[in-house]
Amino acid sequence: xxxxxxxxxxxxxxxxxxxxxxxxxxxxxxxxxxxxxxxxxxxxxxxxxxxxxxxxxxxxxxxxxxxxxxxxxxxxxxxxxxxxxxxxxxxxxxxxxxxxxxxxxxxxxxxxxxxxxxxxxxxxxxxxxxxxxxxxxxxxxxxxxxxxxxxxxxxxxxxxxxxxxxxxxxxx
Numbered sequence: 001x002x003x004x005x006x007x008x009x010x011x012x013x014x015x016x017x018x019x020x021x022x023x024x025x026x027x028x029x030x031x032x033x034x035x036x037x038x039x040x041x042x043x044x045x046x047x048x049x050x051x052x053x054x055x056x057x058x059x060x061x062x063x064x065x066x067x068x069x070x071x072x073x074x075x076x077x078x079x080x081x082x083x084x085x086x087x088x089x090x091x092x093x094x095x096x097x098x099x100x101x102x103x104x105x106x107x108x109x110x111x112x113x114x115x116x117x118x119x120x121x122x123x124x125x126x127x128x129x130x131x132x133x134x135x136x137x138x139x140x141x142x143x144x145x146x147x148x149x150x151x152x153x154x155x156x157x158x159x160x161x162x163x164x165x166x167x168x169x170x171x172x
Contacts, residue, residue, distance in 0.1 A: 017063040022133050028056040029127045030113040045069045050104045064132055064146040075100035082112060084128035084150030
């Protein structure tokens with residue numbers, strides 16, 4: 001019997017990178033998006049809304065994954081991610097009429113989220129800072145899922161001395 005190229009190719013696809021350890025502040029990049037299981041079944045929520053699995057990596061090429069539901073009700077999760085990368089993109093997405101369900105199209109997702117070395121489409125705001133924790137899966141206590149919380153960019157620091165503020169003026 002000859003070498004089983006197809007089986008070996010499938011096994012290579014299933015190899016996973018090391019997981020990103022839990023961290024309070026790590027820089028992440030979106031590197032891949034998957035819309036279906038290996039058997040071709042499209043990811044969807046319990047309500048039947050489309051979902052996408054987004055794979056993130058850190059500078060050391062370790063990975064973490066998180067599912068995103070592509071509905072208006074769950075759109076805040078994508079908005080939080082986009083805002084952490086480049087807050088100006090939120091206004092631009094609104095201006096262009098982009099909806100969460102539009103991220104079911106890989107080209108839309110790549111344009112707004114992917115690392116530019118992979119897509120060359122959106123070179124602004126392709127990385128973000130996040131907190132990563134791991135939560136035990138309710139359906140399988142032996143597995144843990146990443147909970148990736150994008151961190152807001154720090155607001156610009158005002159120039160000047162705090163003592164320059166008049167006593168009757170509140171600085172916020």
